[in-house]
Amino acid sequence: MRRLMGVLRTPLGLTATVLSLGVLVLAVVAPILWTDDAEAVDTSNILAPPSSEHWAGTDNLGRDILYRTLVATRLSVELALAATLIAVTVGLLLGTAAFVLGRRPGRLVGAGINIAVAFPGILLALFFAVIFGVGATGAVLAIGLAGAPAFGRLTQTLVASVAARDYVAAASVAGVGRLRSLFRHVLPNISEPLVVNATISAGGALLAFAGLSFLGLGVQQPQYDWGRLLFDGISSLYVNPWAALAPGIAVIIAGLAFNLFGESVAKAFGVGVVGGIPELPSVAAHLDDVAPVEDAGHAPEDVVLDVRDLRVTFPGPNGPIRPVRGVSFAVRRGEAIGVVGESGSGKSLTALAISRLVDDSGRVEADRLELLGSDLRAADTKAQRQLLGTSLAMVFQDPMTSFNPTQRMGGQLAESARHHQGLSRKDALARAVDRLRAVRISDPETRAHQYPHEFSGGMRQRAMIGMGLMGSPALIVADEPTTALDVTVQQQVLDLLADIRAADDVALLLISHDVSVVGEVCDRVLVMYAGRIVEDLPAAGLESAARHPYTRALVAAVPDMATDIDQPLAVIPGRPVDPSDVPAGCAYAARCPLASARCRAEDPPLVTEPDGSRVACWHAGEPIAIEIRDRELDHELEEVEAS
Amino acid sequence: MSELRFEDVTVRYGHYTAVDQVSLTVPAGQIVGLVGESGSGKSTLARAAVGLVPLDAGRILLDGEPVPTRGRRRPLQMVFQDPYSSLDPRMTIGESISEAMAPGGSRAERRAEVGRLLELVHLDPARAGARPSELSGGQRQRVALARALGGRPSVVVADEITSALDVSIQGAVLNLVRELQRELGLSMLFISHNLAVVRYVATHVAVMHQGRIVEQGPTAQVLAEPDHDYTRALLAAVPGKRSL
Numbered sequence: 001m002r003r004l005m006g007v008l009r010t011p012l013g014l015t016a017t018v019l020s021l022g023v024l025v026l027a028v029v030a031p032i033l034w035t036d037d038a039e040a041v042d043t044s045n046i047l048a049p050p051s052s053e054h055w056a057g058t059d060n061l062g063r064d065i066l067y068r069t070l071v072a073t074r075l076s077v078e079l080a081l082a083a084t085l086i087a088v089t090v091g092l093l094l095g096t097a098a099f100v101l102g103r104r105p106g107r108l109v110g111a112g113i114n115i116a117v118a119f120p121g122i123l124l125a126l127f128f129a130v131i132f133g134v135g136a137t138g139a140v141l142a143i144g145l146a147g148a149p150a151f152g153r154l155t156q157t158l159v160a161s162v163a164a165r166d167y168v169a170a171a172s173v174a175g176v177g178r179l180r181s182l183f184r185h186v187l188p189n190i191s192e193p194l195v196v197n198a199t200i201s202a203g204g205a206l207l208a209f210a211g212l213s214f215l216g217l218g219v220q221q222p223q224y225d226w227g228r229l230l231f232d233g234i235s236s237l238y239v240n241p242w243a244a245l246a247p248g249i250a251v252i253i254a255g256l257a258f259n260l261f262g263e264s265v266a267k268a269f270g271v272g273v274v275g276g277i278p279e280l281p282s283v284a285a286h287l288d289d290v291a292p293v294e295d296a297g298h299a300p301e302d303v304v305l306d307v308r309d310l311r312v313t314f315p316g317p318n319g320p321i322r323p324v325r326g327v328s329f330a331v332r333r334g335e336a337i338g339v340v341g342e343s344g345s346g347k348s349l350t351a352l353a354i355s356r357l358v359d360d361s362g363r364v365e366a367d368r369l370e371l372l373g374s375d376l377r378a379a380d381t382k383a384q385r386q387l388l389g390t391s392l393a394m395v396f397q398d399p400m401t402s403f404n405p406t407q408r409m410g411g412q413l414a415e416s417a418r419h420h421q422g423l424s425r426k427d428a429l430a431r432a433v434d435r436l437r438a439v440r441i442s443d444p445e446t447r448a449h450q451y452p453h454e455f456s457g458g459m460r461q462r463a464m465i466g467m468g469l470m471g472s473p474a475l476i477v478a479d480e481p482t483t484a485l486d487v488t489v490q491q492q493v494l495d496l497l498a499d500i501r502a503a504d505d506v507a508l509l510l511i512s513h514d515v516s517v518v519g520e521v522c523d524r525v526l527v528m529y530a531g532r533i534v535e536d537l538p539a540a541g542l543e544s545a546a547r548h549p550y551t552r553a554l555v556a557a558v559p560d561m562a563t564d565i566d567q568p569l570a571v572i573p574g575r576p577v578d579p580s581d582v583p584a585g586c587a588y589a590a591r592c593p594l595a596s597a598r599c600r601a602e603d604p605p606l607v608t609e610p611d612g613s614r615v616a617c618w619h620a621g622e623p624i625a626i627e628i629r630d631r632e633l634d635h636e637l638e639e640v641e642a643s
Numbered sequence: 644m645s646e647l648r649f650e651d652v653t654v655r656y657g658h659y660t661a662v663d664q665v666s667l668t669v670p671a672g673q674i675v676g677l678v679g680e681s682g683s684g685k686s687t688l689a690r691a692a693v694g695l696v697p698l699d700a701g702r703i704l705l706d707g708e709p710v711p712t713r714g715r716r717r718p719l720q721m722v723f724q725d726p727y728s729s730l731d732p733r734m735t736i737g738e739s740i741s742e743a744m745a746p747g748g749s750r751a752e753r754r755a756e757v758g759r760l761l762e763l764v765h766l767d768p769a770r771a772g773a774r775p776s777e778l779s780g781g782q783r784q785r786v787a788l789a790r791a792l793g794g795r796p797s798v799v800v801a802d803e804i805t806s807a808l809d810v811s812i813q814g815a816v817l818n819l820v821r822e823l824q825r826e827l828g829l830s831m832l833f834i835s836h837n838l839a840v841v842r843y844v845a846t847h848v849a850v851m852h853q854g855r856i857v858e859q860g861p862t863a864q865v866l867a868e869p870d871h872d873y874t875r876a877l878l879a880a881v882p883g884k885r886s887l
Contacts, residue, residue: 166729167739170787173693174743174794175715184742188733342809457681486680487836491880513810516882557814559843561866561881568821569814569843575779576809 007268016260023254027077030070038067047239056242059232068229069246076225077254079140079218080206086144087151087205088198094148095155099163099186100178110156116149124149125208129217136225139218143208147201154197158190196266203258210251226251304474304507305331305354308368312349314361316580323579324349325531328606331475334505336498338518338539340554341528342576347511350528351479354509355394356380372474389420393468397480399460403452409436409463410448417470431470439466439496458489462496469500475507476500482517494521515542515554527551530577530587533606536614547613547621550588586618594619644671644828645706645718645797647692652701654687661687663854664701669798669847674824674831676845676862678838678877684854685834686724689802692832693721705798715746720796724803726783730775736761736786737771743793760789764819781812785819792823798830805840813840820844838881842866850874 007013042062050057056065094113098106116124124146125139132138162168163186171181212218213227214234221228226247233243312324324346331337339347353364356376369376372391378384396402403412413435414428423431429448436444439462452460461481468476478497482490498521501508512518518525519542527535527550535548546552556570563569574591577583586604589595598618606616615621647669654662662684669675679685690696692703694712703710710719720743723729730739737757744756758768764785775783784804791799801820805813821844824831835841841848842862849859850873858871869875 166723166725167731169690169695170721170723170729170790171731171742172695173717173719173721174790175717176742184734185731189731342811487838487880487882488680488876490882494882514882515810520882554811558810559814559817559839561839561842563839563843565843568818571815571818572811575781576811 007264010264010267012260013264013268016257016264019253019257020261023073023077023257026070027074031074034067034071037064038071039063047236047243049240050242056246057240059243060236065229065233065240065243065246068224069226069250072225072229072247073250073254075136075219075223076206076209076227076250079136079209079225080202082140083143083147083205083209084198084202086141087147087201088194090145090148091151092155092194094152096159096182096186098156099159099182102178113149113152113156117153119149121146121150121208122211125212126217129212134217134220136219136223139209139212142217143205143212146208147205151197151201155190155194158193159186162186162189192269193266196262196269198262199265200259200262203255203262206258207251207255210247226254302333303330303370304333304335304372305509306368306370307350307354308366310350310353310364310366310369312346312353312358313363313365318580321580322582323531324353325582327528327531327533329526329533329536331507331509333474334501334507335524336501336508336510336522338522338525339509339511339528340513340515340518340525342513344576344579345528346531346579347528348479351394351477351509351511355392355477356388357394386420389416390471391474393465393471393473393476395461395464395468395476395478395481397483399457399464399484400452402464403460405452408449408451409455413448413463413467413470416467420471432466435466435469436463438469438500439463440492441466456489457485458492461485461489461493465493465496465500472504473506475509477509477511479511480513481510483512483514490517497521515558516560519543527554530582531579532587532616533614534588534616536606538613541613545613547615548617549592549594549619549624552624553591586616593624594622645830646671647710647719647798647830647832648704648707649688649692650702650704652688652691652703653699654684654691654696655699660854662691665851665854665856667849667856667859669830669832671830672824672828673847674820674833674845676841676848677832677834677851678836678841678848679851680836683851685851686802688851689721689800689832689834692800693717693719717794718797719800720791720794720798721800721802722784722787722791722804725807726780726787727775727807729787730783730790732775735772735774736778739775739786740771740790740793743790745795756793760793761786763792763823764789779812780808781815784808784812784816788816788819788823792827796829798832800832800834802834803836806836817844838866838877850877 008017040063042058044062045054045058046060046062048054048058048062054064054066056069058064059068094109097109101109125142128142128145129138132141168181168185171185176184209218209225210227210230213225214230216231219225219228229247230244230251233247236243307330308328310324310327311322313320313322323344327346327350329337339350341347349358352358354369354376358364366377371387374384374387376384403409410429410432413432414425417423417428417431418425433444433448436447441447441459441462447455455463465476476497481497482493485493494517497508497510500506508522510518510522519539522539525537525539525542526533527548529550535546535551537546537551542551542555546555553570553572557572559569572591577587583590585600585602586592586595589599592599596618602618604616604618606614608614649665649667652662652665653660665688667675677685677688687696691698692710694710705718711717730736737754740757740760741753744753748756754771757771761768761771766782766785766789775786778786805816808816817840820831820833823829833841833845845862847860848862848865849856850865850871851857852873858865858869858874865874866878869878
């Protein structure tokens with residue numbers, strides 16, 4: 001309802017709604033008011049031009065054209081709606097048949113629809129008009145059935161997309177029949193695009209009807225719709241052009257009204273999104289309570305990447321949202337740094353900000369952001385793109401979407417070398433083959449000529465790393481590089497990253513939600529929570545030397561091969577902080593067993609310890625009673641009470 | 644308590660054999676872990692058990708009787724991997740759970756039962772009117788568990804139920820699985836690619852590779868003395884096991 005009101009707020013939506021309502025009202029009242037006027041024969045005044053008495057003139061029996069056009073609204077709209085009803089009903093039956101009948105019969109129906117869709121609609125309509133005979137009934141059936149395949153196809157596609165969802169499978173497992181499941185789960189989730197399309201096709205049916213009647217295949221005398229009036233009027237075009245123009249204009253207005261109304265509704269519903277979009281929480285962000293960050297103070301000579309007070313801000317519905325709130329760290333040559341945190345902690349955005357890949361709506365700010373001594377905050381110049389293109393390699397989570405599926409692998413790898421290093425086509429391809437070999441892809445000459453889909457997931461991820469190695473990178477930024485891979489393949493990819501690092505002294509920034517992966521591969525670990533680094537410690541100390549309660553909870557929450565199976569697993573109560581609603585004080589306080597009044601009031605600064613590790617906690621290192629009870633229920637009850 | 648037995652189960656997709664003559668027993672009141680990589684056929688086996696995929700050969704028996712895959716009474720229930728797609732976004736969580744319950748009973752009785760199920764998975768019964776979009780991933784997975792329990796199943800198939808969740812939430816869901824299994828005496832087929840997780844919840848483990856079960860036995864034994872090369876490869880790949 002709220003979204004329907006949204007339709008009315010746009011000028012186009014308002015116009016379309018008023019026009020459509022006008023046409024519908026006219027369809028109801030015009031025949032009641034003006035039927036007698038429209039059918040009054042005046043043989044003394046045939047084919048008269050427009051006059052004050054007959055605004056649009058008269059026809060060959062002296063009947064008033066304007067009244068006839070107005071009265072014809074009902075029949076025209078009725079027939080169009082009837083045809084749409086047939087199209088929608090038959091289309092729905094055809095489109096849902098595959099779901100209800102099961103695989104094999106469904107495939108048959110699908111093939112039938114595909115063939116029917118291939119025929120031009122008007123041809124189908126003419127074909128049906130011949131079968132059902134000339135007249136209004138035949139025309140309704142013809143236009144309705146001609147519209148059915150297109151609607152059936154749409155329904156079929158939408159149903160297929162929803163039917164693949166687990167909740168439909170879950171209903172089936174629960175013993176819900178297919179027909180019931182169709183009405184309970186499938187149709188409600190596709191109703192919006194269907195309704196919108198039905199509205200638009202009503203406009204189409206109106207035009208098609210006018211066309212059929214105009215050809216003399218539709219409404220017959222003495223009935224008349226706009227097409228029929230057009231048909232009659234066209235013969236006297238040179239005597240009284242309004243006899244044809246008036247019904248023509250009516251067709252255009254009504255057709256436009258329905259089409260535009262459908263389009264406006266489609267826009268308001270955001271059709272295409274099946275299932276609705278969750279709304280952003282409506283709480284203002286606190287942007288000014290970021291604690292000052294201590295200077296990490298690294299020696300500049302061997303520093304590959306230096307980041308000081310990095311902030312990423314996005315515009316939100318209620319003021320800016322800042323998912324990264326002042327992150328400072330440095331990566332030295334050959335060093336492997338892991339970044340861990342839950343989803344929403346800002347770890348991936350940090351990586352994107354370093355690679356200048358944050359999309360245009362986001363604002364990246366930092367006191368210092370340097371790769372090999374050159375400022376990455378500077379304008380996007382060729383030199384800078386060159387630097388990023390050759391010195392920084394980026395590896396993403398999903399290797400399937402990182403490659404262009406229509407290009408051969410070798411060519412895609414070679415492209416960057418040709419672009420950034422100015423190699424010839426042949427040299428670039430040779431280097432690509434060499435790099436594929438370097439990432440241990442067997443038979444790289446053949447593989448370079450294959451397409452991404454011919455590679456397995458692990459091979460694709462290795463090829464992605466190979467692509468980063470086309471230059472001579474000083475830093476590899478890998479964002480969850482193994483999350484989409486199997487454990488055995490994950491190990492190969494991690495080993496490969498470790499080998500490359502050792503061989504060429506390449507630094508690695510590994511972003512992962514999995515503490516155990518990071519602990520295995522990295523020298524140092526940055527733990528992020530709510531857009532800030534809360535702890536920076538050697539990876540070897542994750543199990544024993546972690547001081548921040550969040551780090552300790554993250555480590556304890558992951559079962560490993562030594563976990564005591566007689567004890568319940570440690571859990572972190574509550575849920576991660578929403579970037580649009582960061583609380584005052586320490587962001588972790590609400591979930592922290594050590595939280596005190598000071599934690600809720602003051603955000604602890606990130607303090608550098610004598611051994612070089614950093615931690616942001618008022619109670620760092622204090623003992624924690626082992627968390628055994630599942631506290632989620634209590635936490636949720638608090639939430640409910642609070643809201 | 645019931646025993647679930649797969650006897651020489653084969654599932655083919657066209658010419659591709661996804662599950663190849665698999666025999667596996669889930670003893671009454673036990674959790675059997677099924678591990679293997681993607682494409683090894685473990686999810687297909689799970690879907691075959693609950694009737695979502697037709698068998699090409701073999702039988703799936705519950706206490707010696709074929710598992711009913713038609714009609715309302717479904718003693719075998721399944722929890723899916725992705726809690727973001729396994730709940731209908733248009734339905735309240737109470738409606739979703741109620742749908743899986745046996746038909747009959749008054750409105751008040753059904754509401755009480757939904758409340759009981761929500762409490763069982765440590766969710767506030769007052770949230771029965773909430774829609775999935777208002778819940779976190781971990782909470783949704785609890786709802787999915789409650790829905791599976793709503794059918795009063797004797798066996799539950801859990802297909803990678805923690806792999807879409809953050810590690811911090813995974814622990815809570817695993818605790819819940821163990822607690823429910825103990826309290827309700829459920830038999831469970833617990834599918835996962837994570838050996839550490841399987842070790843934590845399952846008393847028995849079966850290793851699946853290229854559509855076949857290559858090794859099975861008590862968890863402690865299989866993990867301590869793996870027989871098959873693939874099991875050894877899986878064990879070696881558990882992160883955090885080797886220290887640098």
